[in-house]
Amino acid sequence: MQNFNFKNATEIVFGKDQIASKLQAAVSQFGENVLLVYGGGSIKRSGLYDQIKELLADLNVVELAGIDPNPRVESVTAGQKLTKEHDIDVILAVGGGSVIDAAKVIASAKYYDGDAWDLVIKPSIRHEIQQLPVVDILTLAATGTEMNAGSVISNLSTKQKIGTYGPNTPAVSFLDPTLTYSVxxxxxxxxxxxxxxxxxxxxxxxxxxxxxxxxxxxxxxxxxxxxxxxxxxxxxxxxxxxxxxxxxxxxxxxxxxxxxxxxxxxxxxxxxxxxxxxxxxxxxxxxxxxxxxxxxxxxxxxxxxxxxxxxxxxxxxxxxxxxxxxxxxxxxxxxxxxxxxxxxxxxxxxxxxxxxxxxxxxxxxxxxxxxxxxxxxxxxxxxxxxxxxxxxxx
Amino acid sequence: MQNFNFKNATEIVFGKDQIASKLQAAVSQFGENVLLVYGGGSIKRSGLYDQIKELLADLNVVELAGIDPNPRVESVTAGQKLTKEHDIDVILAVGGGSVIDAAKVIASAKYYDGDAWDLVIKPSIRHEIQQLPVVDILTLAATGTEMNAGSVISNLSTKQKIGTYGPNTPAVSFLDPTLTYSVxxxxxxxxxxxxxxxxxxxxxxxxxxxxxxxxxxxxxxxxxxxxxxxxxxxxxxxxxxxxxxxxxxxxxxxxxxxxxxxxxxxxxxxxxxxxxxxxxxxxxxxxxxxxxxxxxxxxxxxxxxxxxxxxxxxxxxxxxxxxxxxxxxxxxxxxxxxxxxxxxxxxxxxxxxxxxxxxxxxxxxxxxxxxxxxxxxxxxxxxxxxxxxxxxxx
Known part of the structure; x- marks a missing residue:
């Protein structure tokens, strides 16, 4: 067997009916200013969006919607701007792999003043700066991003799709299997x-x-x-x-x-x-x-x-x-x-x-x-x- | 499947030849005052004791030896005294399950002024107070204590042997299989x-x-x-x-x-x-x-x-x-x-x-x-x- 080092501090909250009782505390432990990151309309159709807004009613929630299935660097740049403007304390990512992948890089981008694409192609930068904590609610079982440090980000202008690793795994991941019933x-x-x-x-x-x-x-x-x-x-x-x-x-x-x-x-x-x-x-x-x-x-x-x-x-x-x-x-x-x-x-x-x-x-x-x-x-x-x-x- | 919550932040350093290059940093990240906890003479005979002392030569190392195979509350009490007297920053536990089990309760005992046995029989106390970080070097594959929060402590005066859980798993566990060659x-x-x-x-x-x-x-x-x-x-x-x-x-x-x-x-x-x-x-x-x-x-x-x-x-x-x-x-x-x-x-x-x-x-x-x-x-x-x-x- 080869030598290895391993540490993974993500807190997993697994099962049905956990979001209602535990999401608010999981998010607010990190502060009041929340960036809610999600994709299209599916979380609105399912009622999850309304549930989240109600649970976080006492916090300042800023939204970044429209994360694409292959998340683009433009989304990270938009998130970077919002985290700085609103002095975000914690990111709540709601969706599948793409949304959580984007949120992880945005978590670094708050503490970086250059072009967000730098963080993707030179991941060493991310290991030298601070990170926002990411809490996520997973809605698709596939990529495993909910408990690792990886992201795949695309740049259409350079025709690149790059896998990149930050220093942290998500702080808390909510894994509710019922959210995948509609997949x-x-x-x-x-x-x-x-x-x-x-x-x-x-x-x-x-x-x-x-x-x-x-x-x-x-x-x-x-x-x-x-x-x-x-x-x-x-x-x-x-x-x-x-x-x-x-x-x-x-x-x-x-x-x-x-x-x-x-x-x-x-x-x-x-x-x-x-x-x-x-x-x-x-x-x-x-x-x-x-x-x-x-x-x-x-x-x-x-x-x-x-x-x-x-x-x-x-x-x-x-x-x-x-x-x-x-x-x-x-x-x-x-x-x-x-x-x-x-x-x-x-x-x-x-x-x-x-x-x-x-x-x-x-x-x-x-x-x-x-x-x-x-x-x-x-x-x-x-x-x-x-x-x-x-x-x-x- | 039942609902669950899971988080385990122990850092595992697995394999041969890792202690020499990584132990010093793993311990000193938490401070200079170290309580070295171990059992009998086996780590002296194997040369591990000398290696540790050399690696930690720049730190203040206080020793608590003689932890028994079924660790006794008296050892915890002795450790409690030493952590307070020497304002210990971090515990280094070297041995099998018993040594690491005792170290975990000593980690709580620094921040408790009552009888150490209280911490065993009323584990809720440990969840309300601070803990010292525990770094360990495992020398016996058996109990799993190296990555969980449990300890089994015996009290001969009350004829009790009690399993008890603290709030933390070890901070860093060194798992070197060659240390078990002599088992x-x-x-x-x-x-x-x-x-x-x-x-x-x-x-x-x-x-x-x-x-x-x-x-x-x-x-x-x-x-x-x-x-x-x-x-x-x-x-x-x-x-x-x-x-x-x-x-x-x-x-x-x-x-x-x-x-x-x-x-x-x-x-x-x-x-x-x-x-x-x-x-x-x-x-x-x-x-x-x-x-x-x-x-x-x-x-x-x-x-x-x-x-x-x-x-x-x-x-x-x-x-x-x-x-x-x-x-x-x-x-x-x-x-x-x-x-x-x-x-x-x-x-x-x-x-x-x-x-x-x-x-x-x-x-x-x-x-x-x-x-x-x-x-x-x-x-x-x-x-x-x-x-x-x-x-x-x-």
Whole structure:
């Protein structure tokens, strides 16, 4: 097992009916001036917005609405201005990953006088300045941002979408599964696969004897496999929504990466798909993952894929067969979730950008060095091409 | 899944060669006056004591040595006196569970002028006063105290051994697996079973749909089952010691209890054995656990025991058979670890105290109400009696 340092001081308030009794104290402990950050109209339609305004009636609440699904630096700049003008004490972020991601960078921007984009591309600045505390109410189980320090911020003018890390995780995260009852079938499926993909990226690791971490991942994978179809069939099944929500948090709060060696592979390849074709992140991950697994399976990795088959998919038999069947089982589950299994399923029918995308993914994340099984540009192009058909899986 | 609140701000510094580079900063961030708390001579024999003294040479280090395996309130009182006399800023606890348990209560005692025992029996006092930060260096993988707020303190004059909770977990815990290379076969086996028992107590729970938690437990159980025999065979196997050490922390830092319903059963019954006969805690747990599992197995719980068999012991077949075989597998593993399987194995050959012990265990922890399967005094006496022979398992 590799050495590691770990600290995560986020307070989790999990379950139904907790917001009414605990939100006011969680926010007001940090002061009176609150910046309420949210996205579109969904929290107004659901009644959550009214509930929050009522609970915080005694505080000074300034609003920043309209955070986009891929949050833009312009939103951070707008938040920066508001935090300074109103001497904000605490940010309350209400929404999915995008809203919370933006709020984390705004939390730094109050204490920075330069261009907000600097904070994204030079995250070291954020580690030297103060931060506002962020309280959040999560409305989508997927990214894990509710208990980590990461944000992904886009800059349309420079055509960049950058993952960046601040010094702090959220101070308090409210995780109420009932707030995800209204998440659509498509977003539930894509969000569930996003969770599963986070687990896959951390599970397929070159550190051979990290069983606490690996076996916890296997357990959380089984949980997502079991409950995602239930949430899709029965959107208001509390246990399904609760297990997916807590799985999303546990999958990316740092705990299941401790003692690991190598970096992520599928996310960098998918980020290019999203950037070029604006597809749903979780759908892109679902298309690429089985092909990436096929690419990785070799004599060195067979035992790991066999463990994946036995402990996650309950398969039995010879390593070589179990390893192969585990990849097929992953593919079958993706189909069961109603997610696309080919690029044509998300309307990508031509290859013109594949080389540029592959080169960018490989160089940005140094995939020839850091990936579980090293990937060069030709490998990635090949993988994109194989993702255009169902050959090998149907 | 039940509602829960969770926050754990302990910083974990895990791995070999971390103490030399990080201990000084971890301690001195809190001030110059340090109370060094430890047990007997083992840290002197191992060289750890000298290393610590050298690393902290620029700080004012006051020592409190001689913390007993079952830490006594007199040690807390002695620490209370020293923290006040020397205006201590931070406690450095070096040892196993007992040393760290005592240090946590001493951390409160600096800010309390009454009898230190008050802090144990009325833990609410500790939640209203300040605490010293505790930094620790763990030398035994077992109790999980390194990342939770609990302590068990004994008072010989009142014949009480009480579990008590303060407001804070340790500020920084150094987990260096190489420090456990010298742990004896017996203590390694007993400590491993203590870890396993913490997982058992939290796994057998009446909340049926808490899969994130349950499946993480299954994974950590598999880890302990795999690596405990390796650590016993090869005391200096780094991966074995590392997996056991991190498993001990994860088993009792609160994470794998989230969303659960019921309380613990085997620990209360074992505490009576330890109190009356002064046996090793992990050995007592090992003797009682298979009998308790047999007691619990019924039509309502069969599915849970079958899941335990499939996901932890890799068994296959009908629920009824897998459930039964899982209990036998647990018993067999205990034997493989070299732990006793009967009370006579720890020299308990008469029953005179069983009724008083049973009544105390049941009433102290309200086992007729809070246990996974309710236990009354007659049930507990019966369980102690069955633990005197190998009938049913050999």
């Amino acid at each position: 659509s079938t498509w977003q539930t499926a894509a969000g569930s696969f996003d969770i599963f993909s986070h687990l896959v990226e951390q599970y397929f690791d070159r550190e051979p004897n990290n069983d606490v971490t690996a076996s916890m991942i296997e357990g959380i994978m089984r949980t997502v496999i079991k409950w995602a179809p239930v949430a899709i069939e029965q959107p208001m099944n509390y246990d399904a929504r609760a297990n997916l929500m807590w799985a999303s948090t546990m999958a990316l709060n740092g705990l299941v990466d401790l003692g690991n060696v190598n970096g992520w592979s599928v996310h960098p390849m998918e980020h290019e798909l999203s950037a070029y074709y604006d597809i749903t992140h979780g759908a892109g991950l679902a298309i690429l993952t089985p092909r990436w697994m096929e690419f990785c399976l070799n004599a060195d990795t067979e035992a790991k894929f066999a463990a994946f088959g036995r402990n996650v998919w309950h398969l039995a038999g010879e390593d070589s067969q179990v390893a192969h069947d585990a990849i097929q089982a992953t593919y079958n589950w993706i189909k069961e979730l109603g997610l696309p299994t080919t690029l044509s399923g998300v309307d990508i029918n031509e290859e013109t950008n594949f080389e540029a995308m592959a080169e960018h993914a490989v160089s940005l994340k140094n995939l020839t060095q850091t990936a579980y099984v090293p990937l060069n540009s030709a490998d990635v192009v090949d993988l994109y091409r194989k993702s255009m058909t169902t050959v090998g899986f149907e | 004896s076969t017996w203590q390694t086996a007993a400590g491993s079973f203590d870890i396993f028992s913490h997982l058992v107590e939290q796994y057998f729970d009446r909340e049926p749909n808490n899969d994130v938690t349950a499946s993480m437990i299954e994974g950590i159980m598999r880890t302990v089952i795999k690596w405990a025999p390796v650590a016993i065979e090869q005391p200096m196997n780094y991966d074995a010691r590392a997996n056991l050490m991190w498993a001990s922390t994860m088993a009792l830092n609160g994470l794998v209890d989230l969303g659960n319903v019921n309380g613990w059963s085997v620990h209360p019954m074992e505490h009576e054995l330890s109190a009356y006969y002064d046996i090793t805690h992990g050995a007592g747990l090992a003797i009682l656990t298979p009998r308790w599992m047999e007691f619990c197995l019924n039509a309502d719980t069969e599915a849970k025991f079958a899941a335990f068999g499939r996901n932890v012991w890799h068994l296959a077949g009908e629920d009824s058979q897998v459930a039964h075989d899982a209990i036998q597998a647990t018993y067999n593993w205990i034997k493989e670890l070299g732990l006793p399987t009967t009370l006579s194995g720890v020299d308990i050959n008469e029953e005179t105290n069983f009724e008083a012990m049973a009544e105390h265990a049941v009433s102290l922890k309200n086992l007729t109400q809070t246990a996974y399967v309710p236990l009354n005094s007659a049930d507990v006496v019966d369980l102690y009696r069955k633990s005197m022979t190998t009938v049913g398992f050999e």
